Amino acid sequence: MGSILLVAEIQKGKVRESSYELVTFARKIGAATGRDVKSLVFGQGAQAHAEELAKKGGGEVYLADDAALANYNLDAAFAAVKAAVAAAGADIVLLSNTPTGWDLAPRIGAALDAAFVPDCFNVEVEGSELVFFRRFFNGKLDSRLRPTALPIVATMQPGATAAFEGTADGKVTPLAVSIPACGTKFIETKVAEAKGVDLTKADIIVSGGRSLGGPEKFQEVIKPLADALGGAMGASRPVVDAGWLPHEYQVGSSGQVVAPKLYVACGISGAIQHLVGMKTSNFIIAINKDADAPIFEVANIGVVGDLFEVVPKLTAAVKTAKG
Amino acid sequence: MKIMVCIKQVPHQDARLDVNGAGNWIAEDNIKFEINQYDQHALEAALALKDKDATTEVVVVSVGPERVTQSLRTALGMGADRAVHVKDAAADGSDALGTAKILAAIGKAESPDMIFAGFMADDGNFAAVGPMLATLMGVPHTTTAVSFAKENGTVRVERELEGGALEVVELTPPCLVTTQTGMNQVRYASLKGIMAAKKKPIDVKSVADLGLAGQVGEAAAKVKVEKLYTPAKGQGAEMLSGSVDEVVGKLVAKIKELGLL
Ligand SMILES: Cc1cc2nc3c(=O)[nH]c(=O)nc-3n(C[C@H](O)[C@H](O)[C@H](O)COP(=O)(O)OP(=O)(O)OC[C@H]3O[C@@H](n4cnc5c(N)ncnc54)[C@H](O)[C@@H]3O)c2cc1C
Numbered sequence: 001m002g003s004i005l006l007v008a009e010i011q012k013g014k015v016r017e018s019s020y021e022l023v024t025f026a027r028k029i030g031a032a033t034g035r036d037v038k039s040l041v042f043g044q045g046a047q048a049h050a051e052e053l054a055k056k057g058g059g060e061v062y063l064a065d066d067a068a069l070a071n072y073n074l075d076a077a078f079a080a081v082k083a084a085v086a087a088a089g090a091d092i093v094l095l096s097n098t099p100t101g102w103d104l105a106p107r108i109g110a111a112l113d114a115a116f117v118p119d120c121f122n123v124e125v126e127g128s129e130l131v132f133f134r135r136f137f138n139g140k141l142d143s144r145l146r147p148t149a150l151p152i153v154a155t156m157q158p159g160a161t162a163a164f165e166g167t168a169d170g171k172v173t174p175l176a177v178s179i180p181a182c183g184t185k186f187i188e189t190k191v192a193e194a195k196g197v198d199l200t201k202a203d204i205i206v207s208g209g210r211s212l213g214g215p216e217k218f219q220e221v222i223k224p225l226a227d228a229l230g231g232a233m234g235a236s237r238p239v240v241d242a243g244w245l246p247h248e249y250q251v252g253s254s255g256q257v258v259a260p261k262l263y264v265a266c267g268i269s270g271a272i273q274h275l276v277g278m279k280t281s282n283f284i285i286a287i288n289k290d291a292d293a294p295i296f297e298v299a300n301i302g303v304v305g306d307l308f309e310v311v312p313k314l315t316a317a318v319k320t321a322k323g
Numbered sequence: 324m325k326i327m328v329c330i331k332q333v334p335h336q337d338a339r340l341d342v343n344g345a346g347n348w349i350a351e352d353n354i355k356f357e358i359n360q361y362d363q364h365a366l367e368a369a370l371a372l373k374d375k376d377a378t379t380e381v382v383v384v385s386v387g388p389e390r391v392t393q394s395l396r397t398a399l400g401m402g403a404d405r406a407v408h409v410k411d412a413a414a415d416g417s418d419a420l421g422t423a424k425i426l427a428a429i430g431k432a433e434s435p436d437m438i439f440a441g442f443m444a445d446d447g448n449f450a451a452v453g454p455m456l457a458t459l460m461g462v463p464h465t466t467t468a469v470s471f472a473k474e475n476g477t478v479r480v481e482r483e484l485e486g487g488a489l490e491v492v493e494l495t496p497p498c499l500v501t502t503q504t505g506m507n508q509v510r511y512a513s514l515k516g517i518m519a520a521k522k523k524p525i526d527v528k529s530v531a532d533l534g535l536a537g538q539v540g541e542a543a544a545k546v547k548v549e550k551l552y553t554p555a556k557g558q559g560a561e562m563l564s565g566s567v568d569e570v571v572g573k574l575v576a577k578i579k580e581l582g583l584l
């Protein structure tokens with residue numbers, strides 16, 4: 001029997017929350033299939049992180065500590081994972097679907113000639129086999145996937161399960177990694193600049209999506225409702241990609257994460273990358289002409305209809321109600 | 324310089340998607356298809372390099388059925404020089420690794436200086452084929468590029484992280500870069516381009532031509548899609564019904580109840 005290797009990430013000087021979510025998934029698989037849970041921590045000066053993970057469910061934690069791993073580097077990280085897979089005798093490898101995970105995991109999958117299942121929100125054990133659950137078509141459909149061979153390399157969606165919070169006996173094992181000549185080189189990280197609009201402070205946000213069709217429609221349809229409610233405008237990514245609104249208006253994983261008292265999503269389908277940016281809002285109203293749009297999965301109130309009809313009428317009614 | 328661009332044809336962004344009879348894919352009849360959004364940015368990145376150096380050859384490659392011909396014609400109309408189309412039922416049902424194996428066979432034969440792929444295909448959202456192709460070809464890669472520059476033998480990419488943060492990475496070509504949406508403004512095929520495209524070659528290949536018989540396709544796939552289904556609505560979702568005026572009335576009442584009016 002092989003083991004389960006989870007690849008942890010260090011972010012902002014801490015073991016990333018999503019790595020403890022991997023512990024939860026790994027322990028679930030481990031308990032049902034009799035596999036040991038093992039982990040990899042890579043970085044520079046990461047001993048304390050490895051010790052923390054070992055105490056908090058990571059099992060035997062391999063520590064690859066090297067100056068070449070100080071910043072994320074594909075080739076160096078790949079070498080560390082390969083060494084850890086071999087040392088652990090792993091036949092199931094779990095990563096988080098983060099910028100590091102989506103860069104690294106498919107390379108491991110291809111190198112191991114593995115069954116590759118990325119961006120899953122759940123895994124179940126059926127007998128000795130695993131089944132994974134993930135979204136297709138940007139969340140419009142869900143799927144159930146079965147790897148038919150080992151090894152399996154999977155990435156799990158951050159936030160898909162609760163982080164493991166218990167304690168368990170583990171240990172840290174230093175891992176020697178020979179870092180190859182690298183074809184990729186880390187230069188620097190640039191943080192997003194703070195701009196004029198800070199959506200995270202708004203109590204009410206009215207957001208529009210690609211279906212608005214152009215920048216003028218934001219002024220004609222979305223802004224009046226936002227103004228009438230005394231709130232701010234927000235947008236999905238295609239709106240910003242197309243240059244209709246600046247990046248500071250983008251809600252989602254690559255934009256702002258907001259949690260206003262009221263979020264009104266107009267013509268936004270509800271792709272996971274948008275949902276993670278707004279699903280903890282106190283109250284969500286979604287207006288979409290497609291009754292099956294995934295935005296309704298997180299909405300408190302759903303309206304199936306044409307936003308160009310519903311939103312202006314709502315704006316007028318809000319104004320009337322305010323007197 | 325030779326650039327290979329991987330393009331996948333996927334259902335149009337506004338297509339209505341229904342699960343097929345077998346319950347494991349969508350019903351493809353009666354829906355429109357288009358070049359995957361992310362791949363349009365990949366193609367644009369390649370064409371921008373060709374704009375700067377006319378000796379650059381841009382080769383678009385796609386694995387898929389007959390309908391894909393139209394997307395390849397569009398790519399040629401936008402300015403790509405030639406196309407390779409792997410059109411073979413034996414490729415159907417490949418998993419991401421199977422598709423990457425097919426593309427790698429073409430990549431090895433073409434030996435491009437630069438490869439672009441989309442970050443992810445808007446159908447399965449695997450975001451896997453690009454990096455897997457790079458791995459099988461033994462070249463470095465990076466993902467979610469929002470900017471790209473080629474200078475003095477290196478490639479400099481800004482890759483997108485979370486929350487609007489960026490990571491600047493340098494790669495040594497030959498290498499593979501996957502493109503994120505918004506990276507560039509995608510050009511349209513001009514009428515002249517479309518006319519010229521009619522004379523540009525589309526090289527059709529089978530799985531056997533690539534020496535991959537039995538190694539790709541549904542039987543060789545290590546990941547089986549057992550079921551595709553409409554996600555359940557949220558527990559708390561109350562779907563309003565009635566005329567638009569009635570619905571609007573209920574919304575205003577709710578907003579009042581929340582103390583926001
Ligand atoms: C790494 C990564 C990061 C990303 N980051 C973000 C992010 O930060 N934020 C983000 O939003 N996305 C992000 N995305 C993109 C995301 O996957 C989706 O593509 C995007 O959210 C879709 O935007 P949309 O809902 O406006 O468009 P679509 O998905 O095209 O949806 C349009 C919706 O409008 C509805 N509609 C059309 N006409 C009308 C009408 N007249 N009335 C009512 N409804 C109508 C349709 O039914 C449909 O549901 C990211 C993707 C990746 C891969």
Ligand SMILES: Nc1ncnc2c1ncn2[C@@H]1O[C@H](COP(=O)(O)O)[C@@H](O)[C@H]1O
Binds near residue numbers: 359444445449
């Ligand atoms: N059948 C295909 N033909 C050509 N390129 C593909 C194919 N499938 C995937 N790709 C490329 O790989 C990228 C990622 O696809 P995926 O891993 O399926 O999300 C796409 O954006 C394309 O550039």
